Amino acid sequence: MKVFKKLTVSALTAVIAVTASFAGIAAAADSLKGKITVNGSTALLPLTLQAAKEFQKLHPKVKIAASGKGSVTGPQAVKKGIADIGACDWDASIDVPGFKAFDGQVANKVAVIPFATIVNKNVGVDNLTTEQLQGIYSGKITNWKEVGGSDANIVVVTRAFGSGTRVNYQAKALAGGDIVKKEKNYKETGSSGDMKTAVATTPNAIGYIDLVYVSGSDIKAVKFNGVAATTDNVINGSYKIWAYGYYMTKGQPTGATKEFIDYVQSKKFQNGSLKKLKFIPIAAMKG
């Protein structure tokens, strides 16, 4: 018993000492403090986590808690007062198909996210037009030979309703066209990772995903209206399937939240870590 007590006491002392010394270092740094909660899009989560890490090094008294679920949970959490920042793959302060505008919220652009149409490696098609994609996703075109491929049924993979990727893909690649549920050869996946696996392992499959996920030899990104899906083509304006990622806030951001958003939007972060994560800096876009 005595040994145990001694151990406990010494462990506690050590913990207190360590905490105190850390607090001491923190106090010396600067005066900005506060707690920022970020919720929402999983696509933007890697960016948020990286930014939070760097920001906390600069301002050790600011605590940032970030989590990702789905785009629409971002503005919702802000509305409910659960989060200070709601990461969302679309501008939630205006109406988009399926989702009404969130009143009183301000959209702060933080990044550009390109999306790509992907197909299984066995599909011979290299290019698809807006009309062809509309036909495929609305169920009017069901065979690859109708769009210049071999004679095989098209397997359509899509994301669940309400996914930010789906909202943007529907708006940009399908020009607002429908995604119809078909009897056969139609499948929904829950996340970008599942989407990639499903298309990679299913022959004749077509799907869509963030450009940063396109890698490996089992899937390939097809051209959209003759333009290859590359970050360069997004920046020069010829590739149209991309969207801004937003930090939604209740009214104009203030205090630590404002500082954090400013940091994410700063040239240093945009051209540094953000580019490394394969997003595109917002400054690179002209519209």
Add this chain to the structure above:
Amino acid sequence: MGAPVQNLASRAQKSSLAEGGISAKRHNRHLFSNTMFRYYFLFSILALCLVLGLVIVFIGKTALLLFNNISPLDFFFSFNWSPEEEAFGAAAFIVNTLSLTALTLLIAVPVSVGMAVLCAEIAPAWIKSFIRPVLDLLVGIPSIVYGYLGLTVLLPFLRRVSGEGLGDGLLAAALVLALMVLPTICRISDDAIVAVPRKYRDAAYALGSTRLQVIMRVVLPAASRGIISAVILGMTRAVGETMAVVMVIGNTPQLAKTLFTPSSVLTSNIVMQISNVEFDSTWNYALHMMAFLLLLISFVLILIIRILGRNRRDAA
């Protein structure tokens, strides 16, 4: 099993008696610690009940808000689930959930009970000592790993065999689930069979039974209650399993008319949609209602099998 415990108990008694008279202080201390333990366990059970009750009440309360907006008739009997057009018919999910569970048990129960018989009655010791740890290990694998294997190994195989384009559907989900519940059912049945007293077997052999007769007519009926609780545990796991199912069932809200129709069950639909739904919307209430329904379904299934088990025991 009983005999060694008795031996230990009587030995303990003997040794304490040998010390000659326990002091009153020590006696009181034991009484006190016993009482404290009783309160502790009572408190634990009450706390558990409270939490469980709160969960049920919360899910139920949110779920019932649904019927302010749409009629129960629509929810339970309509096959049209298009929440973006305000159509909330969950009948397809309910039917799919029940048929998936039934199909899973159809595949898993014969195999796993057979394996349990093999383990307990037939196999030589070295096979037993190999199979049992392996099965215990299988329980520990996270379900998403099973799902991923289903997606990357099972689906391509089913596609090749069936000639389907997608391969997703009830059969794929049932096969993955069967693999997942197999260790649970097998190990618990195994224990139940091992617990059947040796004298039953000896008596049956003495009457001239063959080994098959002993197993089918004596051992399995005697172990039936244990096997039934094994099936219950397996079934509740199958009904509630989500992550593995989501990856191989196709997630299309329609009735599974064939084994290869991409479809959706209650759990997979909830997990696919709940993170993308607004908090205070009919859609959200509908998903909560589906969760509540799952609770009721497992409750009813367990009840049915309990009653079946009781009847069979009475008859025996």
